[in-house]
Amino acid sequence: MQKTAFCKMVKLFDIAYHIAKHEKPFAYYPSLVKLEKRHGVDLEDAYINPKQARVFTQYLAEQIHLEVSKQVLSSRYISVLVDGSTDRSTTEKEVLYVKYLHKDGVPRMAFVGTEDIESATADGILHCIRSLLFSKGIPNWTDHLVGFGAYGASVNFGCRQGIYTKLKMDMPWLIGIHCLTHRLELACKNAFQGTYFNQEIDGFLSFYTSFYRGSGKRRRELDRLAELLDESVLTPTRVDGTRWVDHRRRALKALETNIPAVIAHLSEVGSDQR
Template identity: 30%
Template sequence: MGVRREWLVYNNSSAKTMTCNIFQRYSTNRSCSFVVGTSTMKLESVKDHEKSNAHINAARISTAAAGSIATTATVQALIAMTDPTATKMKNLFRNVHALAKRSRPLSDIVWMCQLDDQKGIQVGGSYRNPVEARVFLHYIAQMEREKIRDRLKAASHIGIMTDGSTDSSVKEEEMVYVRTCVAGTVETSFVGITAVEKADAENITTAIKGIMESVCCDWEDKVVAISTDGAAVMVGARSGVVSRLKEKTPYIIGVHCMAHRLELSFKDVIKSISLFQQVEELLSGLYTFYHVSPLNRANLVKSYKDLGMTPLMPTRFGGTRWLAHLSRAVDHFLRGYKAIVQHLDQLRSCDSGAMSVQQCKAKKFAQIAKDSGILQFCGFLCDLVSHLGSLSQSLQRSNITIAEAHSCLCSTQAVLMKYKTRYY
């Protein structure tokens, strides 16, 4: 009689593939053939996978999850702990959790424990290295993932938010968040992040499905909406990610992220205004002018002090949060206008001793900054972007509801209409 493998699942569909249900649920390698489905129907492949360390570890986690928590070896070991030992373990767990929460390298655990020693906090002499810190972090993540599973299980409907990013090793990563409402409490939870071989609709869809299946086996029956950016690969009518997810669940509502859409709308409207192009050139130039030159920066600070003003350096004009960066750049320019113009006038004078290139730049920036039309437009931008920035921050709140979003949008529209009809 052949060996019965409960974990091996045959997908009797057009693809005719095999998957490992244990590996799908507990493995972090979402690109493995036994996760996405293998069409190689060979006993050798099944045996090789069964003997692999990754499958063995996933099977152990599955066995531990299926058993009673009170009878597991980990819980029995914790019960047997003495109070001093338990205190040391709690402090170590807190240190590792703080490192992960603040995106610090695990190597910081060494000096954190040394600092605890100096403060008289008990952390013991063991587990004070990055390797053991990674083990602690694994169990912290496992507990957090269980909390997410319990919440998704209690929710009747869920919404998915997903976006792509590039990590420090220049690899494309797909991030997935889940939005739930349980007992009237709205909550947004980070579900997972996984690398994608290529940022196309097929690979992104596979990544989203893999992440969701690791925390909720019936997520496709509960999902009602998915929020993405406006890229064609995500919202394409024929083969976009949203369209692919609708093949099995046609009632899913695709939502273009409102905060992202607000930024794009403002860019499309403002880019054709010549005054804005001049303001962009001025603010970007001032940021570079003072950012790359310590001498210019020091002289600007001196100019602020001579006028009795608090120093405010020109900031970057663009960035990922474009409205916020624009608002801060315009605000710093207007509040530090006197000091900036005074320093530019001093720099472009013949007796300043500055290089001719610096004098030419200072002369150009001063001429643009003193233009009354530019100055008035900067004031208009400051008023306008402050309201749009507040709207953007409201839309980005993790617990905002549709009704609150609509209210914020309507109030901002009312303010903008007043600006439109105001006469100066």
């Protein structure tokens, strides 16, 4: 490739990286290219569609993963950190990070990727970890593994069949670290046991969430009343879950926004039942 064409392509890759870095839709790519041209930047006339931006981003991701793999392979000590997640289709996935010592002696954190889980057991998650690391060019990760981090579910830290227990059988030096934020969540949950919040407010939040999430008819009635009152309505969020603080914060935020419409709807429901 000629030097002038190469420079133009580098700029297009840079625009694609900017969009991915700021989590914007690829549909923004053509308009950003046109804006740069309007500013006098010399760019190619081809490769200015959203599909090409996606291709550029895939090439960039492969290069970034390659650099991370090289750094992890050159590190004497690494730790793996895992957590469960779901995508937009509610498919269960495992998220994997690697913490390693850089050549300058400073610890770095690197995102490795996500993988579908066939079975949410210790063996199933271990298979995901091995598959992800092998696909990123890190097959001998157990030779340098010194730490394992995850939240404190039995599948991770069970004394008989947990992931940490299975890894420690082959690596007796391995250190297991219970996720600090999850421990804080559990501490907050225990601190609120027996309090007014736990007995009254938490109970009402659970009732309120199930009342609307479990019935499309009630949700439509709530939306109709909110429209009449010129109010906005947020979807009631679940209260239960491992993220005790965040789930209740979001549930309270939704209730605060919805309270005028909720009061009007519950009053209407109560009058109909008399």
